[in-house]
Every structure is written in C-alpha cells, then in structure tokens.
Amino acid sequence: MKARYVLLAGIAATSFATVAAAQTTPIQDTPVQAAPAPGEQPADTTATPAPIDGQDDIVVTAVARGTNRLNTSITTSSIGSDALIQLAPRTSGELLRNLPGIRVEASGGDGNANISVRGLPVASGGSKFLQLQEDGLPILEFGDITFGNADIFLRADFNVRTVESVRGGSASTFASNSPGGVINFISKTGEQEGGAFQLSSGLDYREFRVDFDQGGKLSDSVTYHVGGFYRIGDGQREVGFDGVKGGQLKANITKSFDNGGYVRLYGKYLDDRAIGYLPNPVRVTGSNSDPDYSSIANFSINNGTLHSANIRTAQTLDGNNRLTTRSIRDGQHPVVYSAGLETQIPLADDWNIVERFRYADISGGFTSPFPASVDSAQSIANGIGGAGAQLFYASGAQAGQRIADPASLNGNGLLANIVLFDVDLKSLNNITNDIRLNGSLPFAGGSLAVTGGFYASRQDIKSDWLWTSSVQTVADNGRSELVDVRTAAGVPVTQNGIPGYSASFFGNCCRRSYDLDYTTYAPFAQLGLELGRFNIDGSLRYDFGRARGSVAGSDLGTAFGSGITTFDINGDGVISAAERQVAVIPNARSPLDYNYDYLSYSGGVNFRLTDSTAVFGRYSRGGRANADRLLFGPSINTATGGLTDQGAAVDFVRQLEGGFKFRQGGVSLYATGFWARTEEQNFEATTQRFFNREYDAKGVEIEGRIARGPFSLSAGGTYTDAEITRDVLNPGVEGNRPRRQAKFIYQATPQVDFDRVTIGANVIGTTDSYAQDNNVLKMPGYTQVNAFVSIRPADNVTLSVNGNNLFDVKGITEAEEGAIPTNGIVRARSITGRTISAAVRFGF
Template identity: 45%
Template sequence: MNKTKAILLVSAALFALPAYANEEADADRAAGSAADAPAKKQSFTTGVAKGRDLLDTAISASTLDESEIQKTGTRSIAEVLGNIPGIRAETAGTDGLTAITIRGLPLAADGSKFLQIQEDGLPVMEFGDVHFAATTAFLRTDLSLSQVQAIRGGSASTFASNSPGGIVNFISKTGDEEGGQIQLSSGLDHELGRADFNYGARLSDSVRFNIGGFYRQGEGPRAAGYSAFRGGQVKFNITKEFSGGYVRLYAKVLDDREPNYAQVPLRLTGTNADPVYAPLPGFDPRRDTLSASRYRTTILSVDQDNNLRTIDLQQGNRSKVMSLGLEGQFDVAGWTVTNRVRYARISGTYNETLPTAMVPAAVFPTAFGAPGGSLRYATGPNAGATIPAAGAINGNGLVASALDLNAEINSMDNFTNDLRGSRVWEVGKGKLTTTAGFYAASQDVDLYYDFSNSVYDVASGGNSSFIDVIAADGRSVSQAGILDYGVFGRSSYHRRYDLNYRVYAPYGSVNYQQGPLAIGASLRYDFGKVGGRLFGADLGGGRVGLTAIDINRDGVISGPEANVSVLPLGQPGIADYDYGYASYSVGVNYRLAEPVSLFARYSRGARASAERVFFSPTANPATGKLTDDSAAYAPVKQAEGGIKFRQPGLTLFVTGFWASTTDKNLQIGADATGAVALITIDRAYSAKGVEVEGLFERGPLSLRLGATYTKARIDSDKADPTAVGNTPRHQPDLIFQAMPQYRTGLFSIGANILGTTSSFAQDSNLLKQPGYVIVSPFLEVRPTERVQLSLNAYNVFDKLALVQVGSAAIPASGIVNAQTLNGRTITGSVRFSF
C-alpha cells in the first residue's frame, strides 16, 4: 500500500497531570486542554460523587486529553495508560495481549484485574482479566476522544464495582465545541496508514451532536508479510439540553483486527543477577514477530461442537463491538439525578503463538520422537523441501515447537445501568453533599479456546513457515506442521465457558465541607449471581477429551489425528454460586491556602472473581459451588495521603500509599529450565510507595514529570512458601514519565520519556529483567490556522525494551522467550480543522 507521507511530530507522550474544570451541569464533559490545567480550576468527575476541584477532594487523580495522546507516538490503549502515574502496563504495542495494574497490586496474569477501564462512565467489561478477552481489546482511541480521567485508589472502590485499584475513564467529545477535524497518518519506515475524523455541531440552541472514528490498514511496525492491521470504528452521540439537565444517546461500532505481538525468542547470557539479552541471528524482536507470517495462514482443528473447522491465523486478534447507550441528568426536588445505561454486543477472535522450545534443526527430530529423522518444509516457497541437517537456516539454525492458542470469543455481551442522585444541603456554616445510587449489570462470558502444538522456523520478515518432522522410515510424525491437536497429546486447556454474571450494588456517600475542611465517607455493597455451564475434559469425573478424528479428511488417521482434543458435550459442568461483599472509603481534605491542600484516605474494596476460578480445585463442577468461599472475591485495603500544590506555572502533587490484597489465580510462567509452566496462585500481597506528579510552565517552555516508587512483596503463598518475602514478578522499584516541550503558535517540539528500573522475571526472584528508558520525540508544525503537520518517532534510540521474560533463570539452551516493545517507528500525519 502506498504511504501517505505527511510530516509529523517525533514522538513524545505526555504524562498525565491532573485536570480541573469549572463545574457544569453536564459533569462528564471534557474540560479543556490539560496543558491549560494549572490556569483553570477544573473538576474531576470519575469515581466520585460530584465533580470538584482536585484541591478540594481527598483523591489521587490524573487527566490526559486527546491532543496529548497524539504526542505519545502510539494509539495502543495500554501504552496510553502507561503514561499515567501509578499504572504499570505490559504491552508490545497492540491491545489483545496486555497486563495492567496499579500501585503495586499484583499482576499475576494478563488483563487488568484490579483496575476498571470505562468508556463514558460505564465499564467496557465488568471484569478486566477474562482469558483472551482483555478490556483493552474492545476500546480504541481516535479524534472523538476528549480526555482520559484516572483515579487511583480512593473512592473508586465505592463508586464502581470490581475497581478497588482505580478507574480509568475514556470520555468522548459531545459536540459542545463546534467544528471538525480530519487526520491522515502513515508510517514513514513501516507500512500502516490511518484516517481519523471527528465532527461536532449544534442542530439548535439545545441540541448538539458529535460523530467520529477511524480506519487503518497495513502491515504494521513489525514484519508480518500481509496487512496485519485492518479495521476501525465509528462513534456517535446526540445531546438534548433543557433547563436542569440533559439527555444523551450514543452508539459505537468497532470492527478491528491487529496482530498479537506475543513472546519471541532472545539470546540470554551472563548471570541471573546480571543477564545480557540480545537478538538471535536473523531475527529482530523489535521488528519481527512469530505470531504473524505470510506462510503460516491456517490451522485445521475442531470447533466447540467438535466439528471440523479451519482457523484463520491471519485474523490475529479481532475485536467486534456494537453498543448503544442512553445518559440523562435531571433536577428533581432539589436532587440532581443521573442515569447511565448501555447495552454492548462484544465478540472476537484471539490468536497467539507461544514458543515452548527452541531447538537446533539438526537435533529437533530426535528431541521430538523421530531419532534419525529429518525436517521438511510444510508451507511456504520451499514446501516439500528437506531441511539440511547441517544448515543454519535463517542464520540461527533454530526450529520452534510452539503452542498455537486460538480463542473464539462468542459473547462478552453486557448490559449496565448506573442510577444515582445527589443533593447539597446547607448545614450549619457548611455544605453537606449526599449521594445514593444503585448499580446493576449483566456480563456474559461465552468463550471457547483450543490449543494445538506446531513446528516452524524462526524467520524474519514475516517469512516463517510450518515444518513437518519426518521419521527415519519416511513416516510423518507431524501433519502440515502440527505435532498435536491439543497440548502435547493431553486433553488439557481445551475448554468452553458459557457463563453469565449478574452484579448488583447499592451505594451512597456523604461529604461535609466547611471552610477549608472537607470530610467524606462512602459505602457500597456488591452482591452477585454466577450461573452457566462449562465444558472440558479437565473438569474430571470420567470425562473423555481425546479421540481419533481424520482432521485433513484424507481417509487415514495420522499420529497427530489419533489423539485430538474434543469437548465432552454430554457432560457439562455447572456454575451456580452467589457472593456478596461490602466496600467503604473515608477521607479528609484540608485546604491550607488557595494553592495548597492536604488529604488522607482509607479504603476497603474488592474484586469479584471471573471465569479463572473454574477448572481448579476451588470450584465443584458437579454442584457449581465454590469449595472455598474466599475465592469468590479478592479484598483490597488501601491507605493514602499527600499534599497538592498548584499555582500559575507550577503544579506538584505528592502522595504516599499502602495497599494489600489476596489473589487466587493462574499464571503462565516458567520453571528453572525455561519450560513453559502453568502456575497456581494463592497468595497475599502488600505494597507501599510514593507518587509524584509535577508540571512546570514558563512562557513557551513546559515540563511534565511523574514518578512512582513502589516496594511490593509476597506476604504469604499457600502453593509455594518459598516465594514469601519475594518481590512479585515484573514489579520495578521505580517507573517514571517526563515530557519536556517548547510550544509557539507556529510549532511544538518535545519528547515523551518513559522508563522503568529493573525487576524480576518471575516470583522466584532469580533472573533479573532489565529496566529501560524509551525516548519518543515529536514535532508539530502549524503553517496555517487550520493545518497541522506532525512527526513522531517512537523509541527513537531503538531500545531493546523487555516487557516480560518467560524464564525463571537462565536456561541451559541460552534462549528465552520475552515480550518486547516495538523498535523505532516513525509516523507522519497531517490534520485539517474546519
């Protein structure tokens, strides 16, 4: 595809600083640019009873606006969140495989267990860590986005369900600023084109609308050999204002696919304490991927009804959302009543290739059951050709055995309604604000996943091919590159969940403010009902999950076809249990002077368990009940306190925090040999630390700074007592952000800087995972009033930055799997305003 070469900014991303806007009747409206934040008293509305100036509230919060996200050089949701203080986001530049947490809360698995991600005030998904269906997969940023608000800890526990760590809310433009924008972007050193648009206007004095979206297509920043990115979204809303309130109707259609930049192999030398990571010959982990290839396009398998099917690997991770919502605010007898309701149809597909072993081609046949055998290309331009035993194919001589993870996301449909009313009372010399609300939600988890074991070469440029293992007698041990239609000949991890979660929560708060002092408390009670069916041989009870199937329909049962993983459809397991828990939060804020305030808060919240509780000893598939009631939810206790200072040209927030929680989970890790292993988690954790946010402005110069220092530990571990006292995996002591910028009417130039110190690859605290600093400069030029040319250079120094490492120690092979950030990618764009 031809590149639309426009000039763009060299990449910098802003780091999120608090925003404060004047209170409006429509409290969720985005309030101006965060660059103007210190000059305005702006209100924060996410996770609180009523929008207030942050210096008058006992919370820790930050805001990013759309123009600042543009400077990050990436549109990945997880990387946007990584620009917010306190949030740790693991991603390789796409949103199907992410892991996100906050303030040292454990990141034992993928998704965002303790942090809720919202769109326009309601959760995108009720649970952020559903297998193969991370919330980030069903959300995108474009020009229709007004701002992102994030609250850490605090009242997040009581103003939303399943959000004890915090809430991040992506808020859409609503047409209150008339006019439109069209932006065309293209990679200058990679093939990815994108068109964004947004338009808002008034139809009358009381009616306004906004419509926006994007479409993109191209290979992407890593070589895939085909257009691995393709799709987009359209969002629309219309608002009717009237005396005392408004009504808003909004809708979204999203259909987008992107590759899965999962773990790839790296060379590892040195020691566990001082490791040296380097690319393998012929394969650059910053620009290559093994989850996408022009020569590995399909896999034969069975579907959830045990019928034959073909998996399209080039579909990558596909996300489909159709949602319709209604929001209204009314003044009734002195009360301000707000109701938000939304129905979302969510489905998609997940594909990941996870290497389990990297073996030299010369010894691969012996290692995999064919001593004296050979290897032969099964696909690609060399299909049918035998691989020379002495040849160093692709410059590295390696052949991979891997798990191909495919998940069909049948339905993550959800219905959510949040009704609340607030009233301000004059009490004595102060004001008492009372709020009462009721939350109700229904979340489907209808998910089927199927693993197979394949063989392929480690080739760059999207040229990896499937390989067959041939025995010494000429018999094919594999079939079209597949060793097993399952997990190494077992029936494990071939499952279907058909579940529904009902969540109900009454909640309320009181806040009394007199002069400089404000004292508040809030309470919420969540209760839920879980029901549905489960299918899988690893539910036990005599269920059979392996059978012979002629997968390729050639009339012969080959070795891999002799044991195909299937679902025991006549023996479903049951899910049928209830749960309930209380959350509370109390805080105090004291405005020492106009520019300074002090605050303190203590909170207790929880996160209800999603489908990961099943297929484990915790759940009884015969009765549907939990064998351990404590597994129904994970309580989180938090304390925080700090100082906030703001005056023209200088903003500084400093917050100390402490948190503790328990987690019952499953995580994919590795043993000391580097072999992939599924690890059972039953732990208690604690974390303490300090967050610092700052903004300095003088004339055309500005500097945003953010840093989070965290000390976290495993306090108890029922499954592995040797882990007690260790630091949780991937938890650095320090994460930081900075954005220096010089801005005039003609141009803006600056850089976004993100960094992290080292951490441990696994909970055993043996192998170090190195820290990194990513520098992404940007340039924006405004030659005329309505035209902006931009240039972004993400990771301009081409740093090999490791997000996660799959080994617990240096393996004997000297090769490890790791997920990495993208290398240097330069993007140009032109934006027209009208």
C-alpha cells in the same frame, strides 16, 4: 439472605445516588456544565488540556460532583486529547503509561496489555484490580477475562476528549470490581463546534490510517459528535500480510434543557483486527543477576514476531467438534455494537437524578502463536520423531524440501514448538445500568453532600478454546515457515507442520468451552462534608452477585470425558499420526452455581492549607469478584458448581494513602504516599498455574507540571516496595518481590510550543525487575524516548512527524523463564522497536 438483598436494593432504589467511582464521565454533571441560557454559547468543554494532566481544575471522577482537585482526598490525573495527536501512541496501552502510578506492560499490540496500579500484582494477565471505562460505564465488568482483556475492546481515537484516572481510594466504593483504580475514556459531545480529518502513515513500517471527527450544534439546545478511524497494514512489526485491518465509528447526540438537565444517546461500532504479540525467543547471556538480552540471528526481539505470511490458517474442530478452518490473521479481533442512554434530571434546589445505561454486543476472537519451547532444530526434531529425526519444510516456497543442515536453518539453527492460542469469543455481551441521586444540604455552617444509588450489570463469558500445535522456524519479517518431522526411517510424525490438532506441547490440555453469566448488583452511598477548609467524606458500597452457567473440557477430570480422539482432518481417508491427536470438547459439562457478597468502604479528609496547597489522607477497602479464572481449579466443586472455599469468590484490597498538593501560577506538584495489602487468587493460561497469595506494597507517587511561556514539562514517578507476604501453594516465594514489579517507574514530557511549531518528547522508563516470583532472573530497566514535531503552515492545517522508541531500545516487559536455561534462549515480550509516522491534519 434474599430478604437482606431485597431490602438493600429497595433502600438504594428509593435513594438513588451518585455514580460509581469513575462512572463520573461527563463534565456535564458539574455546575459549570449546566445548560446555557437561550442565545448563550455553551461552555467549551472539549477544549483540550495540556497533553499530560494539565490545567483542568475540576475533577469529575470518583466524586459526587465536579470538584476542584485541591479540595478532594483522592488521587487523580488526566490526559487530554492533545496527547493522542502529539504523542501518537501506537496503542491505548502506550497512552496509559503516561498516567502516574499506572504500570502498563504495553508490549502486546492493540490489546492484551497487563495493567496494574501502585504495586498491585499482575499474577496473570489483563487488569484484575483496575477497571477500564468509556463514558462512565465499564467496557467489561471484569478486566482480566482470559483472552478477553478489556483493552482489546477499546480504541482511543479523535472521539476521546479526556482520559481520567483514579488510583486507589474511593475507586473501592464508586465502581464494582475495581479497588485498585479506574481509568475512564471520556468522549467529546459537541459543545465545541468543529472537527478534524487526518491522514497518517508509517514511514518505516506499513500502516495507513484515516481519522476524523465532527461536532457542533444542531440547534440552540441540541449538540452532536461523530468520529472514527479506519486503518490497514502490517502493523508495528512486519508480518507480510495485513496484520491490522478495521476501524471504529462512534456518535452521540445531546438535548439540553433550560433547567440544566440533558438527555444523551450514543453508540459505538468497532470491528478491528490487530496482531496480539506474545512472548518471542531472545538470547540471554551473562548471569541471572546481570543478564544481557540480545536478539537472535535473523530474529529481532523488539521488531520480530512469529506471525508469518507462510502460516495463515489453522485447521481444527470447533466448539461443537466440527471441522473448521481458523484464520491466524484475525489476531485480536474485537467486534462491538453498543448503544447507551444518559440523562440528568434536575430536581428542587441543587438536587438531580442521573441515569446511565448501556448495552454492548461483544464478540470476536483471539489467535496468536505462543512458543511452548525453543531449541536447536535437531533437538526439537529428536524430541518429536526420535533420535536422528529428519526435517522438511511444510510451507512457503520450499515446501516439501528436506532441511539438510538443521544447524544452519535460517541462520540461527532454531525451531519453535508452537501452541496456537486460538479462542472463539462467542459472547462477552454486557448490560449495565447506574442510577443515582445527588444533592447537598446546609450543615453546621457548611454543606453536606448526599449521594447514593444502585448499580447493576450482567456479563456474559461464552467462549471456546480451540488450541492447536505446530513446529516452525524462528524467523522475523513474516518469513517463518512450518516444518515437518519424520523419523530416522522417514516415517512422518507431523502433518503439514502439525504434530497434533491439540495443545500437544501443553500435554493436550485446554480444549475448553465456557457458557457463563455473572450478575452484579451494588447499592452505594456517600456523605461529604465541606466545612471551611475541611472536606470530609465517607462512602459504602455493598456488592452482591451470582455466577451461573457451565463449562466443559477434559481438564475437569476423567469423569467428564477424554479430550483426545482420532479425526481425518484432511479428508484423505487415512488417519495420520497427527490425526490421532485431535482435541475435542467432551459432551459432559460441569455446572457453575454460586452467590457472593461483600462490603467496600472508603473515608478521606482533605484540608486546604492555603489557596494553593492542601493535604489529604484516605483509607479504603474494596473487593474484586473473581470470574472465569477460578474455573478448572481447586476452588470450584465440579459436581455442584459451588465454591469449595467461600473466600475464593472475592479478593480484597486494603489501602492507606496520604499526600500533599500544590498548584499556583502554572506550577503544580502532587505527592502521595501509599500502602496496599492485596489478596490474589488467579490462573495463568501460559503456565497452567494457579495462584493463592497475599501481597504488601508501599511507596510514593509524585506528579508535577511547570509551564513558563512556550515551555512546559509534565513529569511523574512512582517508587514501590512490594512483597509476596503469603503463598498457600508455593511458600518458597514468600518474602520475594512480585514478578515484573519494578522499584521505580517514571514518565516525562517536555514540550516547546511556538506560534506555528511544537516540538516535544515523551520519556517512559522503568528500573529492573524479576522475570518470575523466584527472584532469580532479572529483566533490565530501560528508558524509552518518543519525540514529536508539528508544524502549522496555515490555519487549520497541521503537519506532524512522530518517533516512537526513537533510540530502538529493547524493553523486556515479561519473560516465561525464571532463570537462564542451558541453551540461553528465553521466551519474552519486549516493547516494539523504533517506528516513525507522519500525518497531515485538517481542522474545520
């Protein structure tokens, strides 16, 4: 086995090769990006296309070289930097909803969005089968690390030139762990001189932000770009404290050579705090098949959150079982220091070597309250303190006072049993390298493109789960308060609103420690034949890797120690009832030690019918190596760290797609039919459930654009028919539609652009779906309308106003319950309600 690995690595290293499927960032890889001759102006590569996939003919993602979109058999779309300015999406997830075929549950704030493509499942969280990249290399090797989803560590600002997506197809062979697709955030590199400075503010929400960028020439052969942002405020929902606070700085410098080569150095610093919105209580009436979701009194589902100025810290034990105080205000807190190198070295004729390298030091945390249950205040009290239990305020202005009438508490009479998801992300560091050789040869009257290369990465996953529990009122606008419970006789059973310094409402589970590293190697190669109107290509990728490290936690079983002890948290010398339920991480650790390997392949044919039309077809098989979500489950032998089932290491996705492309005179239309079969093994933290399934999905994806004079319209829609075809652990759901998978999702952006005024709208919508895989409770479809207007009163000055969710619709993206419970309270996440912002931008 080892000899085979060495042989494959040696072959790849000597042949080098092409970039991994969406590791195709810079357009510098295309012939049009060759370095300019002395004295000539470089190509204007930072000119922004239309907001939604626009007029850029050249595709650089998932192809060996820049290729006309009509000449390739992959499905790709792009969003230009205009979209970041005009649409003003509140988060990166909201921006990505404008990509056809991409399903984004953008209800978690500045990260923690669930992202999928073409009916591939979201059995837990994150983006398991789809990779997010910056400048051609992955942000994280795995997009669904528990409490460390890749989008948490991404901020789209003025540094972004283009966002490109590849859906299905050659993503299987041009990137590791991303068979569903790749979304690549491509940075500006200074070919176009100038920059911008923008001040923006929420008009009906408290957030203040400054953005800037500047790029240009330092000499005839050296360009640079630098940019970033800083912000502060409550964020999209009122919380009574600075729920968002921080910013980002990115910079790069490029030296170009007369022979068309270049070398680029770049870096990024990100330190930003942003609330992570988790499911909140919502009232559901009607029937499961025709439900009506409505906000609870004094708690708005699309504007409220259980975060509060009255609940700012949590005391617990850290990963070394020492007393610590954690800040709930940190929310999703990414801290990233990264640096990279990219170079292109031209060889003889049309051959070149491209090397990409990046090291990222990533840490931070994830802290957010999750309601384990919501019920009437007296029912919650009785469940903790017995019949007739008494309630007292434990925080806020009324701390210590008895709640005499629980039924009228906060106008809704409800309490929530909270499990605080509190995770110390000690290290998600990764180091990534991609080296390749590409070129072409004459062949049978056409040309044969030859590519190949070697990819390597190492991904750390080092984190401690420090969950605690509390009881608090159901109130929005930052007004929620902790509540103490006493028995009918007045004996305290909570301490400052804490029933236990553990995940009390989850059976004291989940006090865990991870110390893991995953190594990935992948030689890959592609041949592409261009013969007349035909373009034919085939590619292979062989991934092999290893998982090493250890984990600790009582969830491993009694042999690894107890997870509960007594500890005098407040230091008063008395052990209270809550201090008898203090979670610890046992000293005994379980090893992780296994290897895996798999082969991916993809082949496609594109035929150019006319100068403006083409048809294509492609079949692919790609794999996704499972990472930390396998742990604490049945697939890992806790004694040896090996696999109990070798098939659990990798999940495969098989895809068939074909379609039609048209582009002429400001009109474009792309239609793709697709079929996918997916294997899925996963773990969901909120429900403590493991999954072992297979899915089928088939459908049609349509995307188009028309531009006539000042008017343009970009639109797209995806119809998906998905089914759970096999479930090892729960056969009763076989034949059902996967949860949260709508039949139809769509987006449209009409825009009118006059000389000094631009007016437009952005419409995002979905039909209904099921909350859970049992296909009982439905989540209604919704249409979200965003609108923007910008005025240019003078050259280089732009005033703009943007309305997000203009009609304040509720858009339920997920729900914990599979049917309406007796009390009619469901825990769900909704898109954020109406927010309006204004900005002034100065160009220079």
